Amino acid sequence: MLANPGTRYRAFPAIDLADRQWPSRTLTRPPVWLSTDLRDGNQALFEPMNRERKLRLFRELVRIGFKEIEVGFPSASTTDFEIVRHLIDDGLIPDDVTPMVITQLREDLIETTVRSVQGARRAIVHLYNAIAPAWREIVFGMSLPQIVEMVEQRIGYLKMLTAQQPQTEWVLQYSPETFSMAELDVSLAVCNAAIKAWDAGPQRPMIINLPTTVEVATPNIFADQVEWMHRRLDRREHIVLSVHPHNDRGTGVACAELAMMAGAQRVEGCLFGNGERSGNVDVVTLALNLYTQGVSPGLDFSDITAVARIAEESTALPIHPRHPYVGDLVFTAFSGSHQDAIAKGFAAQKDDALWRVPYLPIDPKDLGRTYDSIVRVNSQSGKGGISYLLQRDHGIVMPRRMQVEFSAIVQALADASEAELSSAQIWEIFERTYLSPLKEQPGFIYRSHRLFDAPEGQGIALELAEADGVMQTYQATGNGPIAATVAALGIPLRVDSYEERSLDAGAGASALAVVEMARPDVAGSRFGVGMHPNMATASILAVLSAAARLAAVDETVA
Ligand SMILES: CC(=O)SCCNC(=O)CCNC(=O)[C@H](O)C(C)(C)COP(=O)(O)OP(=O)(O)OC[C@H]1O[C@@H](n2cnc3c(N)ncnc32)[C@H](O)[C@@H]1OP(=O)(O)O
Numbered sequence: 313m314l315a316n317p318g319t320r321y322r323a324f325p326a327i328d329l330a331d332r333q334w335p336s337r338t339l340t341r342p343p344v345w346l347s348t349d350l351r352d353g354n355q356a357l358f359e360p361m362n363r364e365r366k367l368r369l370f371r372e373l374v375r376i377g378f379k380e381i382e383v384g385f386p387s388a389s390t391t392d393f394e395i396v397r398h399l400i401d402d403g404l405i406p407d408d409v410t411p412m413v414i415t416q417l418r419e420d421l422i423e424t425t426v427r428s429v430q431g432a433r434r435a436i437v438h439l440y441n442a443i444a445p446a447w448r449e450i451v452f453g454m455s456l457p458q459i460v461e462m463v464e465q466r467i468g469y470l471k472m473l474t475a476q477q478p479q480t481e482w483v484l485q486y487s488p489e490t491f492s493m494a495e496l497d498v499s500l501a502v503c504n505a506a507i508k509a510w511d512a513g514p515q516r517p518m519i520i521n522l523p524t525t526v527e528v529a530t531p532n533i534f535a536d537q538v539e540w541m542h543r544r545l546d547r548r549e550h551i552v553l554s555v556h557p558h559n560d561r562g563t564g565v566a567c568a569e570l571a572m573m574a575g576a577q578r579v580e581g582c583l584f585g586n587g588e589r590s591g592n593v594d595v596v597t598l599a600l601n602l603y604t605q606g607v608s609p610g611l612d613f614s615d616i617t618a619v620a621r622i623a624e625e626s627t628a629l630p631i632h633p634r635h636p637y638v639g640d641l642v643f644t645a646f647s648g649s650h651q652d653a654i655a656k657g658f659a660a661q662k663d664d665a666l667w668r669v670p671y672l673p674i675d676p677k678d679l680g681r682t683y684d685s686i687v688r689v690n691s692q693s694g695k696g697g698i699s700y701l702l703q704r705d706h707g708i709v710m711p712r713r714m715q716v717e718f719s720a721i722v723q724a725l726a727d728a729s730e731a732e733l734s735s736a737q738i739w740e741i742f743e744r745t746y747l748s749p750l751k752e753q754p755g756f757i758y759r760s761h762r763l764f765d766a767p768e769g770q771g772i773a774l775e776l777a778e779a780d781g782v783m784q785t786y787q788a789t790g791n792g793p794i795a796a797t798v799a800a801l802g803i804p805l806r807v808d809s810y811e812e813r814s815l816d817a818g819a820g821a822s823a824l825a826v827v828e829m830a831r832p833d834v835a836g837s838r839f840g841v842g843m844h845p846n847m848a849t850a851s852i853l854a855v856l857s858a859a860a861r862l863a864a865v866d867e868t869v870a
Pocket residue numbers: 352355385387388389415416417418421440441442451452489525588
């Protein structure tokens with residue numbers, strides 16, 4: 313990289329538009345959407361789509377709700393020409409959907425293009441030519457008057473051809489390609505020439521489509537360029553003003569949104585941002601951004617994963633796991649404070665209330681996505697996420713202090729493994745920590761118990777297994793099963809807290825008892841867990857679990 317990039321690159325100049333209106337506007341309705349997946353998207357693939365893939369994607373675009381679809385570049389290839397003919401001849405285009413076909417401003421190509429859609433109920437013919445200085449000078453070697461003359465002449469030719477086929481409703485779309493890099497007065501002159509040549513009016517529909525063929529400036533510049541044109545175009549009330557953003561600077565979505573605020577009524581783009589170089593604008597993100605502002609986009613992404621799979625199969629390109637709304641990881645939180653907030657948000661969220669779950673801009677369910685992968689655990693995770701998974705998958709509700717204890721154990725293991733821990737692995741750690749001592753730690757292996765009435769309240773006869781499997785029976789009394797069990801163990805244990813609740817999910821037990829206990833010779837406290845259909849038995853097991861864990865601590869306080 314250059315130490316001083318200013319020697320090779322220059323900032324795009326600001327637009328002189330002091331009274332710009334777009335910054336204080338908000339979006340309240342969706343644009344007319346045009347999908348260019350089958351044209352701009354298709355021309356950017358390693359292998360352009362074959363007939364079968366194109367037709368499948370066409371059907372999906374119709375199902376999603378696109379009313380305008382650029383179906384191809386019929387003058388460029390026989391495959392494209394034949395697919396367009398097939399769509400028309402076999403009646404595959406619904407009445408409320410208009411196909412669009414594109415070509416350069418050359419008479420031979422225009423003639424083929426019109427022939428490709430002959431017989432359609434309605435068709436948009438899309439003509440374009442590049443107008444920025446480098447193209448005028450290097451590619452075409454034409455002056456501005458010559459460019460204007462070419463535009464007038466070729467649009468006149470299209471007007472003549474289409475006039476011979478009045479059974480079709482013809483719409484002209486004219487794109488000043490490279491608009492984002494062109495001088496605004498040049499863009500205006502060329503677009504107004506196109507408008508005049510087509511004679512746009514009530515019976516002569518026309519679209520002016522302003523592309524960021526290459527994105528070269530910040531999105532506010534594009535918004536200024538669009539508003540500048542919007543205010544000056546001839547016959548503006550008869551023109552649908554459209555934009556066609558690309559994404560070279562990664563701001564295609566921002567450009568489209570600001571352009572709509574600046575007067576654009578229509579947006580061209582591709583599903584998930586496929587398209588030349590870094591892509592056309594992503595219409596899915598745009599549509600769902602509107603949705604999260606309470607505006608129905610008119611496109612159906614209620615099973616976004618299915619749309620993604622069709623797009624991936626059609627383009628043979630994968631969608632990034634962090635792609636907005638659709639990526640495999642976008643509804644996943646790894647970090648502790650996010651997990652904590654999400655878990656609390658879900659608990660507080662009411663079905664019919666405004667969506668307020670922290671860190672999730674949209675309810676994943678609205679897109680047909682599940683909550684399953686929302687919280688994932690690695691070394692960055694905290695107690696919130698770990699507790700959320702145990703509660704969601706096993707119905708275990710841990711008291712707050714126990715969450716702190718257990719998450720430290722999980723985090724240490726996640727750190728050591730340097731990998732993500734699944735919900736199943738967290739459950740395994742939970743079992744190993746709290747439940748296994750009851751089956752494995754000599755002196756605390758539970759076999760049976762019998763409760764009986766005693767003057768203090770409760771007596772217990774507790775049968776535990778020793779190391780060699782020999783049974784030992786301990787008997788004691790207390791003011792309840794917990795006190796009686798502690799007394800039966802004969803260890804100086806202090807009960808700091810106790811909680812019991814019924815379990816509603818998994819685990820094969822209906823009662824969960826959690827006890828926090830301490831021993832004078834051990835620093836801190838330890839939690840114990842008992843799970844059993846009988847509440848009293850669950851509490852006895854919880855005491856044994858905590859006592860066993862305290863007994864297993866190596867370091868004792870002096
Ligand atoms: C930004 C975009 O996405 S624009 C769409 C780009 N997509 C494509 O180009 C894919 C489909 N196109 C093609 O396959 C080819 O261009 C074809 C088959 C249509 C035409 O191919 P060819 O006849 O070989 O022409 P080619 O594309 O090389 O262009 C050559 C001529 O067209 C001229 N030309 C290019 N664009 C335009 C235009 N929009 N209007 C008028 N003339 C143009 C060039 O200046 C050049 O003229 P010259 O031969 O006098 O120097």
